Amino acid sequence: MTSTPESSIDRLVLDAVDVALRARPESARVAIALSGGVDSSVLLDAAVRVAGAARCVALHVHHGLSRHADAWLVHCEALAQASGVEFDARRVAVSRAAGHSVEASARDARYRALDEMCAAHGVSTLWLAQHADDQAETVLLQLLRGAGLAGLAAMAPVHLPRGSSESAAAVRVRPLLHLLRAQLERYASERGLHWIDDESNADTRYARNALRHEVTPALAVHFPGFRDALMRTAAHAAAAQRLLEELARIDMEAMSRDADEALVLDDLLSLDDERALNLLRYWMRTLGLLAASSARLNDALRQLREVGASGEGHRLRVDHDGRALRCYRGLVYWEAGDSSEAADETALIDRPVSELVWQGEAVWHLPQWRGTFMFVAATEGDAAAVVPASVLRRATLSARARSGGERMRPGAALATPLVSPLISPSESRSASPSVSRNRTLKNLFQERGIPAWKRDVPLLYVGAELLYVPGLGVNRTALPDRTDPSEPLVGIDWRDDLVLA
Structure with a gap:
C-alpha cells in the first residue's frame, strides 16, 4: 500500500x-x-x-x-x-x-x-x-x-x-x-x-x-526510554569532547612549534598529565593518525617525561599507525615510515604475569590484555596452532608481556622428525628460511605486516619455553617430535574481548 x-x-x-x-x-x-x-x-x-x-x-x-x-x-x-x-x-x-x-x-x-x-x-x-x-x-x-x-x-x-x-x-x-x-x-x-x-x-x-x-x-522492557537516554548521553559526550578539543586547540596555538608538525618538549611537559594527554590526542587527530589506546598514550607521556628529565631525547621512540614518535633537539614529532629499530620492544607496557596450571580448561580470560585464550579439542587439519595435549601439561602455563628479544621458530605447529604433517614437502622447502630457524618476534611481526600497536599481546609460555604468540602461532622449538599419532590434540586461539561490528 x-x-x-x-x-x-x-x-x-x-x-x-x-x-x-x-x-x-x-x-x-x-x-x-x-x-x-x-x-x-x-x-x-x-x-x-x-x-x-x-x-x-x-x-x-x-x-x-x-x-x-x-x-x-x-x-x-x-x-x-x-x-x-x-x-x-x-x-x-x-x-x-x-x-x-x-x-x-x-x-x-x-x-x-x-x-x-x-x-x-x-x-x-x-x-x-x-x-x-x-x-x-x-x-x-x-x-x-x-x-x-x-x-x-x-x-x-x-x-x-x-x-x-x-x-x-x-x-x-x-x-x-x-x-x-x-x-x-x-x-x-x-x-x-x-x-x-x-x-x-x-x-x-x-x-x-x-x-x-x-x-x-x-x-526495552525495564527501561522503555533507554534509546533516548543513550542518545542524550552521546550528545552530552560530544559536547564535552568539543570543549576538550577547543582546549587542546588553545594549548597548541599557545605552544611554540616548528611548522605545525612538531611540539616543543618543554612546553608539552609544562602541562599536567590530563591536559598533556588531551593535547597529544588532538595533535594526532590533526595529523590524521588513528586513535591510540589510553595505555599507549600514557606510556608515551611517561617516556616523554623521562626524556625531559634525562635530556636523552634520542632514546625516545613510540611506534603507532605506521609512524614513530621521536624527539630531537627539544622538538617532539612523528617520523614517517617504519624503522629498523625495535621501537615496540623498548616501549612495552608493564603487566603482571598471569599463570594457569593446565587442567583442561577451555577458556582463560586475561583482563590485563582485554582478551581470552581458548583451548579446544582439535585435529591436525583444523589450524596451524594445534599442539599435543601433553605439551600443555608438561609445565605451568603462563602469560607474559614482551620484554624484547624473544625468538621463536614459526611454521606448522605439529613437529615430526622430518616434515610437519601440516606442511607438504614442497611447502616446507619453499618456507625453509622461516621454518628452519629461530627468529625474533619483531622480525616476524614485521614480515606478517602486523602493525606495532597490535603487537602488545600476551606470550604463552609452558615452563620457561615460549609456546604460542597471538598472530604468529606456535613456536616449533617448544614441541617434541610427535611419535604417537593417537594422542589428543588441542587448538590454541587468542580472541579479543569484543568483536565490534
Missing part, C-alpha cells in the same frame, strides 16, 4: 531528509550508501521523493563476505534503476588475517570505497542510514569497551573529514539518526518497499548482534 501525504510516519521520515537536504546548496548532489537493507532502502526512497532522482546517486559496496553478496549487488542496482537514480558499486577485499576484526576491516574498506566513488562522481556529501537503535547499540558497545568521551559520542549526525588521511573523504551525514528502526520498517511497509536481510545480523557471536537480539529487548 502506498502511503498518503498525511501519514505520520511518512511525514516524519520526509521531514528528516528535508532537514538534511536544506543544509546543502540547492543544486548539489548527494550520495546514498545503499546496502539493500531496510534502512538504506528507506533513505534512498525518501531522498528521491524530497530531492529528486537527478540529485541522487546510489553507491553500493560488495564485500564478498556473504554467499549472497552478488545477489545483493543485483538487487541494489535494480532498485536504483527503478528509482531513476544513477548507480555505482565497488568490490573490496576484506582482510581475514589473524588478530584483525573482520567487521572493522569491512567497515574501513567500505568507507574507503564509498569515498572513492563520491570523488569519482564529484559528490562531496555521503548520506548514511544509521538510526537511533544503531546509535544506542554503539553507545553501549563503547561503554563496555571503557571508551572515553570521543567513543561515547558515538556517531555524529554530521561528520566532517579532518586530518591528512581524510583529505579526500566526503562529509558523512546521517539524516535518520533520531528515528527508530521500527519507524523505518513501518515506512518501508507503507511504501511497499522490498529489501534484503543480511544473515550475519542474526549471528550473536558478534557483540553488536548480541546487544541487538539479547540485551536491548530486555532493556
Whole structure:
C-alpha cells in the first residue's frame, strides 16, 4: 500500500531528509550508501521523493563476505534503476588475517570505497542510514569497551573529514539518526518497499548482534526510554569532547612549534598529565593518525617525561599507525615510515604475569590484555596452532608481556622428525628460511605486516619455553617430535574481548 501525504510516519521520515537536504546548496548532489537493507532502502526512497532522482546517486559496496553478496549487488542496482537514480558499486577485499576484526576491516574498506566513488562522481556529501537503535547499540558497545568521551559520542549526525588521511573523504551525514528502526520498517511497509536481510545480523557471536537480539529487548522492557537516554548521553559526550578539543586547540596555538608538525618538549611537559594527554590526542587527530589506546598514550607521556628529565631525547621512540614518535633537539614529532629499530620492544607496557596450571580448561580470560585464550579439542587439519595435549601439561602455563628479544621458530605447529604433517614437502622447502630457524618476534611481526600497536599481546609460555604468540602461532622449538599419532590434540586461539561490528 502506498502511503498518503498525511501519514505520520511518512511525514516524519520526509521531514528528516528535508532537514538534511536544506543544509546543502540547492543544486548539489548527494550520495546514498545503499546496502539493500531496510534502512538504506528507506533513505534512498525518501531522498528521491524530497530531492529528486537527478540529485541522487546510489553507491553500493560488495564485500564478498556473504554467499549472497552478488545477489545483493543485483538487487541494489535494480532498485536504483527503478528509482531513476544513477548507480555505482565497488568490490573490496576484506582482510581475514589473524588478530584483525573482520567487521572493522569491512567497515574501513567500505568507507574507503564509498569515498572513492563520491570523488569519482564529484559528490562531496555521503548520506548514511544509521538510526537511533544503531546509535544506542554503539553507545553501549563503547561503554563496555571503557571508551572515553570521543567513543561515547558515538556517531555524529554530521561528520566532517579532518586530518591528512581524510583529505579526500566526503562529509558523512546521517539524516535518520533520531528515528527508530521500527519507524523505518513501518515506512518501508507503507511504501511497499522490498529489501534484503543480511544473515550475519542474526549471528550473536558478534557483540553488536548480541546487544541487538539479547540485551536491548530486555532493556526495552525495564527501561522503555533507554534509546533516548543513550542518545542524550552521546550528545552530552560530544559536547564535552568539543570543549576538550577547543582546549587542546588553545594549548597548541599557545605552544611554540616548528611548522605545525612538531611540539616543543618543554612546553608539552609544562602541562599536567590530563591536559598533556588531551593535547597529544588532538595533535594526532590533526595529523590524521588513528586513535591510540589510553595505555599507549600514557606510556608515551611517561617516556616523554623521562626524556625531559634525562635530556636523552634520542632514546625516545613510540611506534603507532605506521609512524614513530621521536624527539630531537627539544622538538617532539612523528617520523614517517617504519624503522629498523625495535621501537615496540623498548616501549612495552608493564603487566603482571598471569599463570594457569593446565587442567583442561577451555577458556582463560586475561583482563590485563582485554582478551581470552581458548583451548579446544582439535585435529591436525583444523589450524596451524594445534599442539599435543601433553605439551600443555608438561609445565605451568603462563602469560607474559614482551620484554624484547624473544625468538621463536614459526611454521606448522605439529613437529615430526622430518616434515610437519601440516606442511607438504614442497611447502616446507619453499618456507625453509622461516621454518628452519629461530627468529625474533619483531622480525616476524614485521614480515606478517602486523602493525606495532597490535603487537602488545600476551606470550604463552609452558615452563620457561615460549609456546604460542597471538598472530604468529606456535613456536616449533617448544614441541617434541610427535611419535604417537593417537594422542589428543588441542587448538590454541587468542580472541579479543569484543568483536565490534
